[in-house]
Amino acid sequence: MGWGAALSLLRSGFAVHGCDVRSDVLVRFAQAGGLACATAAAAVKAADVVFVYVVNSKQVEDVLFGVQGALEGARPSTVFLLCTTMAPSASVAIAERLETAGMLVIDAPVSGGHQRALSGEITVMASGSGEAFSRASAALDAVSARVFRLGDRAGPGSQVKMINQLLAGVHIAATAEAMTLAAKSGIDLKTLYDVLRVSAGSSWMFENRGEHIVTGDYTPRSAVNIFVKDLGIVASEAQKAGAVTPLATAAMQLFLEAAEAGLGLEDDAAVAKILARKSGAVLPGMGG
């Protein structure tokens, strides 16, 4: 997702400094016209707006507050866009720490997937101050098709993203369950997919991940491990809030089993393999 945002910013004419732990990504970034930096502190030195694209809140803290982290290099009033999906409580705490240091913050988790990131058409679920939004608006426009402004402080952006992930995770698991039952019932999966994607049982995830299962293609667009994390956030925040979430719990169990079975880095649709194994079904791409 960060790669797509970087390319979109370059396409829009921004001078983009970037930093990544993977050196091959930095080389590609420089070839694409970006300014590759060795540390986060160096990357943000001349920046007005900083996009933070890492996997979890621990990595956000490292890249912001660690040695040679972004906070060491940033000028006052730099706008930090926190694009990682993390617990709303973590997002609030990180935003407070940045604001105390004189920075502006937008809680800005994103949605839409790899392809839309490349074309600068992601959706941003954003909350932060008016000043932060006005300073970051040109950069936000470059990377996104739609920005939802959900509040004037960090928190609501991550909360709405968390609920999105609850639904997305359940829908992926439900897609896997539907395909497995279909396979056990002798229904042709491609036919089922073509009918149900335009019926009342459809979902964004059925349409998207259903195709991965039908073709047996588990090349990771988004990995099983991401939903282990995101449904883990749902579970802990739901517990704190006192909300019962039986479906998210059942879905998380399947993603956990998939990760334990060594499928953590496969496409998240690989939860279907867990259901298929338990059911004695053979899905495309699973071999005899």
Place this chain on the structure above:
Amino acid sequence: MGWGAALSLLRSGFAVHGCDVRSDVLVRFAQAGGLACATAAAAVKAADVVFVYVVNSKQVEDVLFGVQGALEGARPSTVFLLCTTMAPSASVAIAERLETAGMLVIDAPVSGGHQRALSGEITVMASGSGEAFSRASAALDAVSARVFRLGDRAGPGSQVKMINQLLAGVHIAATAEAMTLAAKSGIDLKTLYDVLRVSAGSSWMFENRGEHIVTGDYTPRSAVNIFVKDLGIVASEAQKAGAVTPLATAAMQLFLEAAEAGLGLEDDAAVAKILARKSGAVLPGMGG
């Protein structure tokens, strides 16, 4: 759904005979230009095509094979469209009995809801012989926007509908779970709905039933009891097939609890009330 089909047939110029256990419906049907009949046998006497719209397989058997049932009145080669959502095994058995008696059969469960039925735009998941389809095609065109032909005998139509109901039931329960967690987290439900209906967490059911929960309107478009039945079909057929369906099981549990709590005739989105009560949340329309 049957009412919408009857009106659509009348609009297309068919002579439509109808029978219903509710006399007020028959009166309205006659006012709309239909020919009201006292028994199923009388209704089908002059018919080329018979639509059977009742709630479950027991009612299908009663209306077809009972005293003064349709089979008593029908001429040979009449086409019976079995539009009820029922277990594939039940659909197959009923079709065999009709065919043995010289009738033609299309396993033809429908999808799309009340509004689309009224406008003649339902989706039909259909399987049956080529002869049955050619005889019924004008009538099918009058009631539907789309007919999927899934095989040349009864069974596949009901199987695909069953999988659709698995997904639909899970998605309704997931919508309820998302709204309940949002309410407990202090997120404005209307805002959440507006954002997520166009995000990767969306589903046909989130878009449709989510609005019922946001507005607190539980007027039954489709009732809780329907999903108690349909997820019951999923559970028993999955068990027969040896497929594990943890999400459908979790969703069915919620619909069962809703029915036990006296909500069986409310809109199926009323599963949200069960989750809200368990979570100590108050959703719109639930009172203080």
